[in-house]
Amino acid sequence: MNDVLPEAIARWHRVERAFREISTRYGYTEVRTPIVEPTQLFVRSIGETTDIVEKEMYTFVDKGDDMLTLRPEGTASAVRAYVEHAVNGREPISKWSYVGPMFRRERPARGRYRQFWQAGVECFGDAGPFVDAEMIDMVVTMLASLGVQDLEVLVNSLGSGETRAKYKDALTAYLSPHRDRLSEDSQRRLGTNPLRILDSKSEGDKEICAGAPSLLEFLDDADRTHFEELQKSLDALGTRYRVEPKLVRGLDYYSRTLFEVQGRGGELGAQNTICGGGRYDGLVKELGGPDVPSIGFAAGIERILLVMGGEDRAPTIDVAVAVADAALRVDASVLLRDLRAAGLVADGDLRGQSLKSQLRRADKLGAKVVLVLGPAETERGVVQMKDLAAHSSNEVPRAEVVARVRDRVRESA
Ligand code: ATP
Ligand code: MG
Secondary structure, three states, X not given: OOOOOHHHHHHHHHHHXXXXXXXXXXXXXXXXXXXXXXXXXXHHHHOOOOXXXXXXXXXXXXXXXXXXXXXXXXXXXXXXXXXXXOHHHOXXXXXXEEEEEEXXXXXXXXXXXXXXXXXXXXXXXXXXXXXXXHHHHHHHXXXXXXXXOOEEEEEEEOOOHHHHHHHHXXXXXXXXXXXXXXXXXXXXXXXXXXXXXXXXXXXXXXXXXXXXXXXXXXXXXXHHHHHHHHHHHHHHHOOOOXXXXXXXXXXXXXXXXXXXXXXXXXXXXXXXXXXXXXXXXXXXXXXXXXXXXXXXXXXXXXXXXXXXXXXXOOOOOOEEEEEOOHHHHHHHHHHHHHHHHOOOOEEOOOOOOOHHXXXXXXXXXXXXXXXXXXXXXXXHXXXXXXXXXXXXXXXXXXXXXXXXXXXXXXXXX
């Protein structure tokens, strides 16, 4: 679990701003749900035999007897809220977005943390496939706006429940003779959740899976048309993608469209999946709601930061106020208040240090302008305005100084 210190926050804000801006343009509005939920919500939605539920959840008993879990992902909570507030009765389509921390007790690595941040969306009420394409296009647009170019979009279709069941049997039949050579985790999954073996990170498992039957051969006509139309839409939008028939992803609730965005540049290393999403047409009903088809994705903010580039930067200010005489600190605090009221980022070191040290500090904070209050100048109703970039200095009437600084700062913006 990481601290994000102030010098790193500007890059975080850039990502969050880009996500909010783009998702708003695509018709999404933010929802905020609690960070803890009843454990059962995640067990039912994510699935009992998934890594998350089997070993990664932070679960605790809340005083009495409620079993609660720190949310490991955002979709289950969003669906719970959607059902609880009977949102489908008010509107046919709901487009929700969220940004916040998620918790999974995984083995930490670069790009893999126990508290990490996701930005995601959920679209309820549209069975697709055009909204699926729109969503994939939105993620790529957002990442491009952050300067992340070297991406690969993988898409697949899991088909409907029946398709999945048939495929599960075929996959089990294919993998069973290789059982002894599978990793320990995968051997266990063979009996419970064989699709997850396709998602295994073990090299040996990957080799065996290379010869597995393809999901796409099992799609029924309606599934296949849906998937073809998705691809046609992506082509029309100019969104590049690759069909990856082995893409399954770790959660149980998916059906039909699945997608992942992988990054290739930067410092991602093995954790190169930036964003994962898919359709979960049965989940709303599964959680006690009506039959409402839905699709969503979540992007890992830390992973975007790893591919985005750019340096951490200490925060800067527009203008500093300094005093030549400690007795003028009251005047300085009034001037600071006036500058701030005018929308300027203003600060001053009023501890009573020497003028030299105050000026050094102003320079360190990146101030473009320093206003120096001296006894003689104050007597005459003027302030000394030092332009640090232009290395110039002149006297300005106190009554005009705020406007003058504002003009100077605007000029250099
Ligand atoms: P991975 O295969 O990398 O474990 P996942 O399939 O578990 O990913 P999802 O549950 O789909 O991932 O979450 C969506 C996104 O959230 C991921 O693509 C990734 O960017 C991010 N993410 C997931 N787990 C972590 C983590 N432990 N630390 C940082 N980011 C994460
Ligand atoms: Mg994972």
